[in-house]
Amino acid sequence: MIPRSTVEGSPSFMYRETECSVQAKSNSSSSMASTTTTTTTALLHSRFSLITANPSPPRSPLSSHALQCPHRRTPQQEQFLHKRIITRTNFSTQPQFGRRRAPISIVCNAGRKIDEFGEEGGGGLRREALVLWAMEGVYVLWLFILPFAPGDPVWAISSETIKSLVDLSLNFFFILPLLNYADFRSQEGSESESKILAVKYTTTGVVGTNVLEAPVLHPMSEGLFNFVIAWTVLFAPLLFTDCRRNRYKGSLDVLWGLMMFLTNAFLIPYMGIRLNETDSESTPKMKSKLGVVMTNGASTVGLIGGSVCLLSILWAVFGRMDGDFGTAAERWQFLLNYIGSERLAYAFIWDIVLYSVFQPWLIGDNLENVQPSMTGIVSNLRFVPVVGLVAYLYCLTPDQEL
Structure with missing residues (x-):
């Protein structure tokens, strides 16, 4: 019997051992290559299935999450998200691909009130209201208190300014000048026919049984004054039909009276309230x-106010032609000097600018009061000063509690 140590040490035994190890490694490499080929084939099949017409379903929740587009939502999800945004503020971040993670949310449980007009109300005043209240402060300070604007402030008003204001009030809506002019014409005609007395008549005439002379002022100043007053009259039906008027706790009668007989400064707080x-x-x-x-009587108010506004423009250009007030160019130059030297005229220009802003704003909020067939016309005309307000008053829905 040959000893094992001798066999193991022989060259043939060492060759066979080496051959067996090489064969084992070859078998191992073949199995690994087969496994790799199978895995690669599966991955290629899964990737190829993503671009085919009928892709294969994902094999795991991980692949399902990775294949979903996070920006696509169903209609039910969109509706739920819309309601959630209205009631609360929710900021969430979620990874687009990879392992599913819990969303990081910052939730504010402070509710937002939504009024009947679909507008959100915060804990304080809206930005527009803050701007309006700031505008009111500037209006009062600049036009009434500070001495930097043209003319005299309220605390240093001159007697000439007071007299001019009283005379303009006497010529309200040109009633007294027109009556004097008609009375002058009638008396001149009868005198020329009778040939009894030779009396020189002027533009100051007689009204009824009382002698009341119409102050003779520059037509430009009279036209500017009556134009602003007539526009203020047109604002009355608009305020009384405003859908938000109940938020103002004061009296609309007093508010409009202050606007009519004092200043337009009282309309700015109402727009903020x-x-x-x-x-x-x-x-x-x-x-x-x-x-x-x-x-x-909104249509009647619109007819009267619109007519006076038109008459004011014509009067400023063509009124008192028998007086020495110059041509249209000279009257325009007088208007520029009048605005630059008198606080009253300067304030009238401010009123015209504010009315031009508030008119389309108020009409736009109250288009529901207009006849349905005229809504489009009124909506387009509301940006035209005076004309849009006249159209609104003429097209108000009749026989309806506004």
Whole structure:
């Protein structure tokens, strides 16, 4: 018997051992290559299936999450997200691909009130309201208190300015000048026919049984004054039909009276107050007698106010032609000097600018009061000063509680 140590040490045994190890390694490499080929084939099949017409379903939740597009939502999800945005603020971040992670959310549970007009109300005043209240402060300071604007401030008003204001008020809507002019013409005609007395008549005549002379002022100043006053009259039915008027707790009669006889500065606070949040406990206020008259006779108010505005323009250019007030160019130059030297005329220009801004704003918020067939016309004309307001008053829905 040959010893094992001798066999193991022989060259043939060492060759066979080496051959067996090489064969084992070859078999191992073949199995690994087969496994790699199978895995590669599976991956290629899964990737190829993604671009085919009928892709194969994902094999795991991980692949399902990776294949979903995070920006596509179903209609139900969009509706739910829309409601959630309205009621609360929710910021979330979620990875687009890779392992699913819990969203990081910052939630604010402070609710936002939404009024009947679909507008959000915050804890304070809206930005527009803050701008309006700042505008009111500038208006009062610049036009009434500070001495930097043209003319005299209220605390240093001159007697000439007071007299000019009284004379303009006497010529309200050109009633007295027109009556004097008609009376002058009638008396001149009768005198020329009778040949009894030779009396020189002027533009100051007689009204009724009382002798009242119409102050003779520059037509430009009279036209500017009556134009602003007539536009203020047109605003009355608009205020009494405003859908937000109940947010103003004061009296609309007093508000419009202050605008009419004092200054337009009182309209700016109203525009800011009407932007406040609705009070759920408040009840709609009954219209006053003035409000009922202005609302029911809106078309008449529009006709009178629009006619006076047109007459004011014509009067400023062609009025008092028998007086020494110059041509149209000279009258325009007088208007520029008048605005640059008198605080009253300067304030009238401010009123015209503010009315031009507030008119389309208020009409746009109250288009529901207009007849449905005329809504488009009024909506387009509301940006034209005076004309848009006249169109609104003429097209108000009749026999309706506004």
